[in-house]
Amino acid sequence: MTDWSTIEALPRQTLVELFADDxxxxxxxxxxxxxxxxxxxxxxxxxxxxxxxxxxxxxSDLAGKREALFGGAAVNVTEGRAVEHTxxxxxxxxxxxxxxxxxxxxxxxxxxxxxxxxxxxxxHILHIGIGGSALGPNLLVDALGxxxxxxxxxxxxxxxxxxxxxxxxxxxxxxxxxxxASKTFTTTETILNAxxxxxxxxxxxxxxxxxxxxxxxxxxEKAVEWGVDETRILPFSESVGGRYSLWSTIGFPAALAxxxxxxxxxxxxxxxxxxxxxxxxxxxxxPAIAAFADLxxxxxxxxxxxxxxxxxxxxRLLPSYLQQLEMESxxxxxxxxxxxxxxxxAAITWGGVGTDAQHAVFQLLHQGTHLVPVEFLAVVEPFxxxxxxxxxxxxxxxxxxxxxxxxGKQADDPARSYSGDRPSSTLLLDVLDARxxxxxxxxxxxxxxxxxVLLGINSFDQFGVELGKEMxxxxxxxxxxxDASTNDLIRRAGLD
Numbered sequence: 001m002t003d004w005s006t007i008e009a010l011p012r013q014t015l016v017e018l019f020a021d022d023x024x025x026x027x028x029x030x031x032x033x034x035x036x037x038x039x040x041x042x043x044x045x046x047x048x049x050x051x052x053x054x055x056x057x058x059x060s061d062l063a064g065k066r067e068a069l070f071g072g073a074a075v076n077v078t079e080g081r082a083v084e085h086t087x088x089x090x091x092x093x094x095x096x097x098x099x100x101x102x103x104x105x106x107x108x109x110x111x112x113x114x115x116x117x118x119x120x121x122x123x124h125i126l127h128i129g130i131g132g133s134a135l136g137p138n139l140l141v142d143a144l145g146x147x148x149x150x151x152x153x154x155x156x157x158x159x160x161x162x163x164x165x166x167x168x169x170x171x172x173x174x175x176x177x178x179x180x181a182s183k184t185f186t187t188t189e190t191i192l193n194a195x196x197x198x199x200x201x202x203x204x205x206x207x208x209x210x211x212x213x214x215x216x217x218x219x220x221e222k223a224v225e226w227g228v229d230e231t232r233i234l235p236f237s238e239s240v241g242g243r244y245s246l247w248s249t250i251g252f253p254a255a256l257a258x259x260x261x262x263x264x265x266x267x268x269x270x271x272x273x274x275x276x277x278x279x280x281x282x283x284x285x286x287p288a289i290a291a292f293a294d295l296x297x298x299x300x301x302x303x304x305x306x307x308x309x310x311x312x313x314x315x316r317l318l319p320s321y322l323q324q325l326e327m328e329s330x331x332x333x334x335x336x337x338x339x340x341x342x343x344x345x346a347a348i349t350w351g352g353v354g355t356d357a358q359h360a361v362f363q364l365l366h367q368g369t370h371l372v373p374v375e376f377l378a379v380v381e382p383f384x385x386x387x388x389x390x391x392x393x394x395x396x397x398x399x400x401x402x403x404x405x406x407x408g409k410q411a412d413d414p415a416r417s418y419s420g421d422r423p424s425s426t427l428l429l430d431v432l433d434a435r436x437x438x439x440x441x442x443x444x445x446x447x448x449x450x451x452x453v454l455l456g457i458n459s460f461d462q463f464g465v466e467l468g469k470e471m472x473x474x475x476x477x478x479x480x481x482x483d484a485s486t487n488d489l490i491r492r493a494g495l496d
Contacts, residue, residue: 003056003059004056004299004343006052006055006056007049007052007053007056007295007296007299007300008299008300010046010048010049010052010300012044013044013046014420014421015042015043015044015406015420015421015423016406016407016420016421018044018046019041022046022047025041026039026041028047029041029043029045029289031284031286031289033273033276033286033439033443034269034272034273034276034435034436034439034440034443035269035429035430035431035435035436035439036286036427036428036429036430036436036439036440036443037426037427037428037429037430038286038289038290038425038426038427039425039426039427039428040289040290040293040425042402042403042405042406042423042424042425042426043293043296043297043373043423043424043425044296044297044301044423045289045292045293045296049292049296050282050283050289050292051283053282053288053292053295053296053454054282054283056454057282057288057450057453057454060453060454060456061453062282062288062450062453062454065453066277066278066449066453069083069086069449070086070091070092070093070274070278071092071093072084072087072092072093072095072096072239075458075460076241076458076460076461077336077458078336078458078461078463079460079461081238081239081460082096082239083239083241083244083460084096084100084237084239084240085240085241085244085245085247085248085445086270086271086274086442087099087100087237088100088104088236088240088247088248088267089247089267089268089270089271089274089438089442090267090268090271091271091274091275091278096237096239099237100237100248103234103235103236103237103248103249104249106234106249107234107249107252107255108255108260110214110231110232110234110252111252111255111256111260114177114256119177119211119212120174120175120212121174121175122151122175122176122177123151123152123172123175123176124151124152124153124154124170124171124172124175124176124177125151125152125153125154125176125177125179125253125256125257126154126156126167126171126176126177126178126179126197127153127154127155127156127179127181127253128156128157128178128179128180128181128190128193128194128197129155129157129179129180129181129182129187129190129216129250130157130158130187130189130190131157131242131243131324131328131465132241132242132243132244132245132246132250132324133157133181133182133183133187133190133216133242133245133250134155134156134157134181135157135243135317135320135321135324136243136245136246136250136251136321136441137155137181137246137250137251137252137253137254138155138157138317139246139317139318139320139321139441140246140251140254140258140266140437141153141155141253141254141257141258142314142316142317143314143315143317143318143432143437144254144258144262144314144432144433144434144437145254145257145258146314146383148258148259150256150257150258150259151256151257152170152171153253153257154166154167154170154171155253156193157189158189159188159189159192159193161196163193164193164196164197164200168200173200173201173204173205173206174204174205174206176201176212177212177213177214178194178197178198178201178209178212178213178214179213179214179215179216179252179253180194180213180214180215180216180217180223180228181215181216181217181250181252182215182216182217183217183218183219183236183238183242183245184217184218184219184222185215185217185219185222185223185226186219186222188469188472188473191226194213198210198213210227210228210229211229213227213228213232214228214232214233214234214252215228215232215233215234216234216236216248216249216250216252217233217234217235217236218235218236218237218238218240220233220235234249234252235249236248236249236250241460241462242462243324243325243328243329243462244325244445246441247266247267247270251263251266254266258434262434263434265433265434265435265438266434266435266437266438267438268435268438269434269435269436269437269438269439269440269442270438270439270441270442271438271442272435272438272439273286273287273438273439273440273442273443273446274442274446277442277443277446286443287443287444287445287446287447287449287450288446288447288450290425290443290447291447291448291450291451291454292450293373293423293425294306294347294373294447294451295451295454295455297347297371297373297423298344298345298346298347299343299344301371302344302371303347303370303371303372303373304344304347304348304370305347305348305349305350305370305372306347306348306349306350306372306373306374306375307319307349307350307351307352307361307365307372307373307374307375308322308349308351308374308375308376308377309351309352309353309354309357309374309375309376309377309398310351310352310353310354310377311353311354311355311376311377311378311379311394311395311397311398312377312378312379312383312394312432313353314379314383314432315353315377315379315432316353318351318377319349319350319351319352319353321441322349322351322444323349323350325444325445325448326346326347326349326444326448327346327348327349328462328464328465329346329448329452329459329460329462330345330346330448330451330452330455330457330459331345331346331464332345332346332457332458332459332464333345334457335455335456335457336456336457336458337456341455341456341457343455345455345457346451347373351375354376354394354397354398354401355393355394355397358397358401362401365405365422366404366405366418366422367417367418367419371422371423372422373423373424373425374401374402374405374422374423374424374425375424375425375426375427376398376399376401376402376424376425376426376427377426377427377429378394378395378398378399378426378427378428378429379428379429379430379431379432380395380428380429380430380431381430381431381432383432398426399426401424402424402426404418404420405420405422405423405424406420406421406422406423406424407420408420408421408422427440475490475495
């Protein structure tokens with residue numbers, strides 16, 4: 001086990017004391033990278049803490065493992081796979097980058113054909129996937145697709161039939177393109193939803209529903225078996241994990257809806273963050289410093305959760321996206337050697353949208369008994385065309401909340417007192433465009449990687465999602481060895 005003793009023995013000063021003791025604290029704990037200003041000054045990180053984490057990173061061979069990641073080595077040790085999402089944006093093993101570029105070229109050719117109405121008129125895109133096959137595309141389209149409405153896009157992940165029927169009520173089947181996204185092309189919820197979507201098209205007079213299907217998968221042979229023509233299958237590499245896949249052909253609905261130039265800018269923004277992460281010293285490396293803060297609070301201060309709040313409506317889906325990225329990646333209980341970790345791993349990620357969240361959950365953040373590191377995300381340039389009062393109020397609320405969490409306020413009435421010394425960080429984007437969003441998402445990916453390396457865990461498998469799905473499949477077939485409570489629920493719902 002890597003030695004954490006130096007970090008655990010760090011002095012515990014308050015945030016106010018830390019500012020008073022270091023006049024250049026802001027300069028030491030802020031960075032400007034890829035059009036994003038990162039401010040960790042209102043966390044309990046110090047120069048000594050960062051130096052201790054740098055030593056821990058050296059002992060954990062972060063540099064070597066980072067090179068192995070970019071070099072296409074099998075860093076996903078439990079599955080014996082490389083992890084090559086960075087190759088999709090041009091940063092990785094040359095052979096893998098070439099394969100990714102060929103896949104992107106194939107995707108662009110199909111997009112050109114669709115725009116030329118080779119598949120007939122298309123006004124609606126029904127994208128069906130789940131997990132990483134839905135969260136990433138949904139984030140991209142929602143964040144960047146508000147200005148130019150090239151197509152109506154609906155991304156359906158839930159197997160609940162209401163989700164599909166809501167789309168059926170809005171879309172014209174004769175003008176709908178169905179996109180099926182599944183890495184294995186065996187995902188139960190996705191295949192069931194896709195089958196129902198094809199039935200809907202048939203019932204409404206579409207003569208060849210399969211002719212209006214595009215498949216995004218790492219198992220193209222399975223898509224062919226299912227009935228999709230090979231010319232409309234967009235493969236991606238098996239070495240690209242689902243929650244890291246929006247850069248691959250899984251990003252097809254975003255590339256189609258937003259335009260190829262936007263998708264290219266997204267990739268280049270991510271590649272710029274890749275280069276920053278790969279080449280910068282750790283004390284001025286944004287993903288590394290963010291991970292150091294994460295680890296300080298989980299390992300030293302006992303924080304069990306962390307909460308990102310997006311003070312921009314376009315980033316409203318980011319907290320949900322980060323839930324999968326962070327908790328599926330680092331929600332592990334054993335090391336890469338299969339031994340118990342022996343310390344906390346990923347914090348529980350939750351969050352919301354400001355200013356709504358201020359009137360819902362900030363009571364607990366300011367006066368509750370839980371320590372919750374908060375992350376504020378805001379954008380300098382407004383997107384709306386209303387009076388500037390709107391954007392001014394939005395940003396000032398974000399900044400004031402961070403200040404209030406740190407400073408607190410004492411009152412004679414304990415119920416009106418704020419303890420303060422509650423940490424927050426702020427990510428302030430110059431603009432929210434495709435390039436900056438690409439850099440932001442890549443920042444979070446590398447932050448997850450650093451967390452995993454310093455904890456000695458594998459961030460790239462996800463076996464924890466399988467057991468419940470296996471038991472659900474067994475129940476569907478009338479089998480399964482369930483407890484009395486589960487058997488009773490199945491009976492009460494009329495499913496036995």
